[in-house]
Amino acid sequence: MACSCAKNKTTYKVTNTDGKVVYSSTNKPTADSVARRYPGSTVTEHKPGAKTTPAPTA
Template identity: 50%
Template sequence: MGCGCNKNRQQYEVVTADGRIAYTTPSKPAADAVAKRYQGATVREKGKPQTAQTTGDPR
């Protein structure tokens, strides 16, 4: 039976401005530090989809 150490552990991804995932870590401070090295990079929780923002009339 395999280890369940990372089963419920939150992961963070550093996503560059062009949409490439540059780094994945369980540490939010480490992800923030790495994101500072890439211009326009963002930190998001792994596995959560990014929602598109809508503008105008939703019809």
């Protein structure tokens, strides 16, 4: 049986300038440090159960 511990945790996603998610974590400081490795990247917060819209494609 799979663990469902992470289903209610907030996820932080690092998105590069191309709109690709390059990293995902439940730890904000880790996501922030990974984002520093990708110039122009952003960290976005995703709450469980929230609907997300896909990133625009070029």
